Amino acid sequence: MLDVGPICGSNINYFLQRVRKLFVCDIYSHLDQARRKGLPLSRAWQQLGYPPQSFDGILLWELIDRLDDHELAEVVALCHKMMKPRGILMLLVPAEKVLGPGVYSFVIRKDFRLQLRHQPHLDLPLHRRHSRQVIALLAPFTQIRSFIYRNGFREFLFVHN
16 A cells, blocks of 8 residues: 555554555655755656556545646656556545645544544645536546545545556
8 A cells, every 4th residue: 555645653553554565655745845946746746656456545645735737647647657456545624614724644543433633844736626626636546435524524445457
C-alpha cells in the first residue's frame, strides 16, 4: 500500500498492523518546496517514481483538493501506472465547512475515527471540487463506492481495471 499525504505517525502505525508492506510519500512537502522555489511540480512527482503495478492500494487523502486539473491528471496517470489490476484507490475529501484556512492532514485516532491536524508549515492552494468533478477527473479508474459522512468528509473508492 502507498500512503500519499502528510506523514503521520499514528496513521503509519495503524496501517503497519493491517497491510503486508507500507510505503509513505509526503508529497505535500515536496509540492510545497517546489512551489516555494518556483520549480516545476514534475520534481515532486519524481517522488512517486515507483515501478508499474507496484501497489494493491493507494491512499490520496486530501491531495485532489491541492492540485489544479492538469496536476491532478498527472497524479491520476501515475497512480494508474503504479496500481496493480483490481487495486483500490481511496480518496478522502473534507467538506468546506470542515476545513479552515491552511493545509490539514487526516489522522486516524485510536477509536478508528478521523480527525484533522493543521499543518501550518505547508502552503498549498485549495481547489474545491464537487463529487461529479472528482469522479470525472479519476476517469482512468472505475468508481466502486462513495460515502458522505455526517461530519462532511467524502470518501471515494476506485478500482483499477
